[in-house]
Amino acid sequence: MTKKDEKPWAGRFTEPTDRLVEDFTASIDFDRKLLRYDIEGSVAHCRMLARQGILTAAEEKAVLEGLAAVGREMDEGKLPLTADLEDVHMAVEKALIERIGDAGGKLHTGRSRNDQVALDVRLYLRDTLKTLLGEIGKLEKTLVALARKEMGTILPGYTHLQQAQPVLLSHYLLAFREMFSRDGERLAECLRRVNVLPLGSGALAGTGLPLDRKYVAELLGFPEVSKNSMDAVSDRDFIAEFLFDGALLMMHMSRFCEDLVLWSSEEFGFVSLSDAYTTGSSIMPQKKNPDTAELIRGKTGRVYGNLVALLTVMKGLPMTYNRDLQEDKEPLFDTAETVTKAVRVFTGMLGGIAFCRDRMYERVAGGFSTATDLAEHLVTRGIPFREAHRIVGRIVRYALDKGKKDLKSLSLDEFRIFYDGFDEGVFTLLTPEYSVNARKLAGGTAHDTVAARIEEIDPAPHSGKKN
Secondary structure (H helix, E strand, O other): OOOOOOOOOHHHOOOOOOHHHHHHHOOHHHHHHHHHHHHHHHHHHHHHHHHOOOOOHHHHHHHHHHHHHHHHHHHOOOOOOOHHHOOHHHHHHHHHHHHHOHHHHOOOOOOOHHHHHHHHHHHHHHHHHHHHHHHHHHHHHHHHHHHHHOOOOEEEEEEOOEEEEEEEHHHHHHHHHHHHHHHHHHHHHHHHHHOEEOOOOOOOOOOOOOOOHHHHHHHHOOOEEOOOHHHHHHOOHHHHHHHHHHHHHHHHHHHHHHHHHHHOOOOOOOEEOOHHHOEOOOOOOOOOEOHHHHHHHHHHHHHHHHHHHHHHHHOOOOOOOOHHHHHHHHHHHHHHHHHHHHHHHHHHHHHOOEEOHHHHHHHHHOEOOOHHHHHHHHHHOOOOHHHHHHHHHHHHHHHHHOOOOEHHHOOHHHHHOOOOOOOOOHHHHOOHHHHHHOOOOOOOOOHHHHHHHHHHHOOOOOOOOOO
């Protein structure tokens, strides 16, 4: 029987582990998030061992009752988690053996901490992904609801942070919905690859004992088992994939937040953020700072760092399991928590946003954002686009030289200086409404096109359509 404070591998060693080494190598400070998953996996493993005749019915009963007691102690915060235990697997095993004796020592039959931790992480990430996918679904619905609400709102579209062409605010909002939809698709694909049972791979070569891996997979809700034991204990692709997907999701939120930070400034004045998602200044009473948006933007870099950290750990590892793999958990846990919280906060922030429609229209109605419409009109008159572009460029230059703030300020005679075929209809071309609704192609910003896309994403109850 293993002595109380003896390591499970003590038979091979003649001296105890140095305390500094114990502190340095212990993962129990952060992998405690895996405790309930370790118990869940152990319950399934125990039931399988009994089914295969490796444990007696009495031993199975004792182990299951012992694991339930350990779980209750964990829930109450009474389970000892000290550095000498190294990790959650040892913490659970030690607590179990202390309760039920030798039967607890039989639970590790046919498994290694290598395949055990791979299982625990997959169980943890599976739950995380399901939660995150639900949050992304809420975010998408929020964006579609905003797009419906803002169908009549026109704002300047930008390239290079310079005014480009008028667009519907709804079109802008749906652009981000497309991004988040892709994020959801990627995470769902990641979930499919996470949902594979590694237990039964042992340390690296499997086991000679008659285990039933498919039965364990059935108990734990895994649709398939891993195909190669060496790959199963060393694979962290699914974590890297999640970290990448999380980084991309944060990047999309960060881009939206960057616009909100700019748009909430007095210089833009396009949005007013809810007081619940902003803060003030400790010295300037007038300030209303977009701190929530800024922090989402800032935390994006942290999530990027987690991805790079894991890829760096993995790049030089020989087959199969190496202790370096312990370094996968902190990036994983931090990203899972950061991204999930960020999506929830971001969705809440959008729910309380107020768009300053008049200010947006004021900005888009002035300036030269309808210049492309003028060039396209000339194309319909048979003028090659490059020549049309040159003509309109000269008109804009003329307007600027004359101190005009927009094309509508020019007279018809002034337009005819550059092309004598212009008539009074030219002024119709220069309105934001015309510009927006002229872009009727699929994916364009025309009112009917955007409305049809909203209906496609989220059909109105009376339409009878299915998404």
